[in-house]
Amino acid sequence: MIGIWLRIALFLVGSALASVAAHAETVVLRGGTLYVSPDAAALPDAVIVISDGVISAVGKSGDVTVPPDARVIDCGGKTVVAGFWNSHVHFTEHVWHNAGETPAAPLTQHMQEMLTRWGFTTVWDLGSDPRNTLPLRKRIAAGEVAGPNILLAGNVFPKGGHPVYLPPEIQLPEAATPEEAAKWARDWLAMGEDGIKLFTGAFMGDKPVINMDPAIAKAAVDVAHAQGRPVFAHPQNKIGVETVIASDVDVLAHTTPSERSYSDDQLARFKAQGTALIPTLGLFTTVVLDPNVTNRLVAATVNQLKQFSENGGTVLFGTDVGFTKQYDTTQEFQLMHRVLSERQVLASLTTNPARFFKAAKKGRVEQGFDADLVVLDGDPLSDVANLAKVSTTIRAGHVIYQKP
Numbered sequence: 440m441i442g443i444w445l446r447i448a449l450f451l452v453g454s455a456l457a458s459v460a461a462h463a464e465t466v467v468l469r470g471g472t473l474y475v476s477p478d479a480a481a482l483p484d485a486v487i488v489i490s491d492g493v494i495s496a497v498g499k500s501g502d503v504t505v506p507p508d509a510r511v512i513d514c515g516g517k518t519v520v521a522g523f524w525n526s527h528v529h530f531t532e533h534v535w536h537n538a539g540e541t542p543a544a545p546l547t548q549h550m551q552e553m554l555t556r557w558g559f560t561t562v563w564d565l566g567s568d569p570r571n572t573l574p575l576r577k578r579i580a581a582g583e584v585a586g587p588n589i590l591l592a593g594n595v596f597p598k599g600g601h602p603v604y605l606p607p608e609i610q611l612p613e614a615a616t617p618e619e620a621a622k623w624a625r626d627w628l629a630m631g632e633d634g635i636k637l638f639t640g641a642f643m644g645d646k647p648v649i650n651m652d653p654a655i656a657k658a659a660v661d662v663a664h665a666q667g668r669p670v671f672a673h674p675q676n677k678i679g680v681e682t683v684i685a686s687d688v689d690v691l692a693h694t695t696p697s698e699r700s701y702s703d704d705q706l707a708r709f710k711a712q713g714t715a716l717i718p719t720l721g722l723f724t725t726v727v728l729d730p731n732v733t734n735r736l737v738a739a740t741v742n743q744l745k746q747f748s749e750n751g752g753t754v755l756f757g758t759d760v761g762f763t764k765q766y767d768t769t770q771e772f773q774l775m776h777r778v779l780s781e782r783q784v785l786a787s788l789t790t791n792p793a794r795f796f797k798a799a800k801k802g803r804v805e806q807g808f809d810a811d812l813v814v815l816d817g818d819p820l821s822d823v824a825n826l827a828k829v830s831t832t833i834r835a836g837h838v839i840y841q842k843p
Contacts, residue, residue, distance in 0.1 A: 464510055465508060466488075467486060468512050469515075471515065473485035476789070477785040484500040485500065492835040518816075518818050519804065520804065521801070521811060523560060523813055524801075525758060528562045530589075532761060535567070543578065550587075551585075555839045555840035558832050566592065569593075572589065573630075588834065590634065591634070592627075592633065593627025593630070593632040594636050596613045597649050599613070599649055619655075620655045624659040625662055635669075638673045639656055639672045653685040656686035670688045670690070676698065694744060696736040698739065719757055719771075723736040737774065741778055754775075756775075756787040776823040781820045781823045784826065810833060812832075812833040813831070816830050
């Protein structure tokens with residue numbers, strides 16, 4: 440199956456992508472309170488000018504000239520921040536099947552329900568069928584579908600590690616040897632994927648977790664790192680976390696609810712290796728029906744986030760949306776806020792991922808930066824739930840969501 444996907448991907452990569460930014464209109468956001476970054480003071484009555492997909496001017500009203508032909512968006516009473524990243528999503532729902540041929544309107548509509556109405560301008564897809572996601576990304580880049588910038592990670596599973604929650608008829612890329620893992624990683628990256636995700640632990644229901652051998656994980660990591668690409672990992676237990684560390688994986692794609700906490704040694708190695716964490720706390724409210732069990736899972740994962748953050752680790756926002764249908768981000772923000780400040784939660788959406796993934800022109804609202812912006816109905820530093828109250832989402836200077 441990889442051969443078919445690779446031929447499709449090479450065709451798509453070889454096709455010229457239309458540049459929506461080249462024909463972007465001039466847009467002005469006027470009158471809102473601006474946070475240039477999570478650690479900045481509020482700038483009231485701000486003006487942001489967007490030209491050709493880039494922020495061309497930022498300042499206080501009266502200090503910035505508004506071009507006469509600009510489309511002006513009144514942000515009075517609202518708050519403006521940089522565009523949000525969701526570093527763990529999946530384009531696996533049925534609506535994305537045959538995304539290269541499906542009419543654009545339903546794709547844009549579902550994109551709004553799932554992502555853009557929640558402020559996401561960049562997302563990491565951590566596992567989907569590239570026959571759907573690569574054409575979808577192409578159509579977004581061409582302006583046919585209104586959506587976020589999509590980064591893709593190709594998956595590698597341990598041999599026999601077909602998780603019970605994935606349909607058995609789906610053929611998964613399993614690796615039994617380091618050589619097989621390295622080949623999968625090379626093939627995914629040649630296809631146009633931007634990183635690799637390893638299942639260092641596969642959940643098998645009432646059977647034991649199948650963990651990936653560290654040597655197999657390291658082989659895939661070495662291929663990705665040689666090309667400057669990040670590697671994510673899905674650990675299921677302590678062994679899977681140890682494999683993340685031993686193989687020098689970059690990002691923990693989840694906390695690990697089966698473990699009460701990280702050990703001091705694990706925290707020290709995370710810090711030394713610069714490992715990042717995507718908590719996905721809300722996910723663990725959906726996996727069991729017993730509220731007592733749910734409370735224990737959430738308590739464990741919130742504690743891991745607390746340990747990780749206090750240890751100085753980089754926290755990245757992510758929800759596993761697409762796997763879960765819990766689109767509303769309010770709960771995730773509130774769970775994170777149990778141990779993180781409002782500014783730290785905002786950083787997990789903006790400056791942290793921009794810095795970690797080396798997106799030098801994203802994450803801040805400054806002149807010369809990409810025009811990825813979110814207009815909120817309330818101040819997120821007074822109430823973290825306001826991060827979910829999105830009025831307008833702008834990517835590359837184009838409005839991709841506006842609240843009716």
